[in-house]
Amino acid sequence: MDQVYQIKQVLSARAALQTVPISGAFELTPRCNFRCKMCYIRMTPQQMTAIGRERTALEWLEMGRQARDAGLLFLLLTGGEPFLRPDFEEIYTGLTKMGLSISINTNGSLLDDGLRALFRRLPPAMVNVTVYGASAAGYETLCGDGAGSAHRRGAGHRGRDQHELLHGAGGSDGLLCRSFPVLDHMGWTHDTLRYAQYARSAAF
Numbered sequence: 001m002d003q004v005y006q007i008k009q010v011l012s013a014r015a016a017l018q019t020v021p022i023s024g025a026f027e028l029t030p031r032c033n034f035r036c037k038m039c040y041i042r043m044t045p046q047q048m049t050a051i052g053r054e055r056t057a058l059e060w061l062e063m064g065r066q067a068r069d070a071g072l073l074f075l076l077l078t079g080g081e082p083f084l085r086p087d088f089e090e091i092y093t094g095l096t097k098m099g100l101s102i103s104i105n106t107n108g109s110l111l112d113d114g115l116r117a118l119f120r121r122l123p124p125a126m127v128n129v130t131v132y133g134a135s136a137a138g139y140e141t142l143c144g145d146g147a148g149s150a151h152r153r154g155a156g157h158r159g160r161d162q163h164e165l166l167h168g169a170g171g172s173d174g175l176l177c178r179s180f181p182v183l184d185h186m187g188w189t190h191d192t193l194r195y196a197q198y199a200r201s202a203a204f
C-alpha cells in the first residue's frame, strides 16, 4: 500500500514536469440515492433530466481512450453514486481493460452480487467508501435535514453494506474509509472513527 502510494507520487511528480495528465476523475452521474444535506451533487433523476443528461457508456469509454492516449493512468470513478448507473459494469470493464488504474468513490449502499463478482474478476485499485456515521443516528446527525425519513433509508444501509463491500472487493489493494470529524458532534464521530478503523483492518 505504502509502496503503491510512493510509486504513484513519483510518477505523478514526473508527469507534472512533463505536463502529462496522469490522474483524472470521471463523475459518472450527478444522481445519488442518499440526500446528505452538505452534498453538492445528489440530484434526483427529475432534477438531472431538467438540466441535461448523463454521458452514455460509449461516450465515457471514448473519453477514457482519449485520456489514456494523452497519458492518463490513475482514474477515479465517482458521482453522485456511480453504482446507480445500470451500465456501470460496462464502463468499468472497458476502462479497466484500457490499462487504467481505477479507484471508485461510493456510499457502498448499492453493492450487490454482480458488483462483488465484477470486483473479484477485475479488482479496482481502491474503493473509497464514505463513512459519515457508524449508525443511522450518527449519519442523521451529520447528513440529515431534521426531517429524517429520506436520510434514514440510506443510513440503515451503511454499516452492513460497507462491511460487505470490504470483503466483496477482495483482491483490491486496499480500502480507504473517509470520515469527516465535526467538533460539534464528537460523540458520534468517535464511533465513526472506531468503525473506520475496524473497516480498514478488515480490508486486508
Ligand code: SF4
Residues within 6 Å of the ligand: 032, 033, 034, 035, 036, 039, 040, 041, 042, 079, 080, 081, 107, 130
Ligand atoms: S452519499 Fe455522497 S454523493 Fe450521495 S448525497 Fe451523500 S455525500 Fe453526496
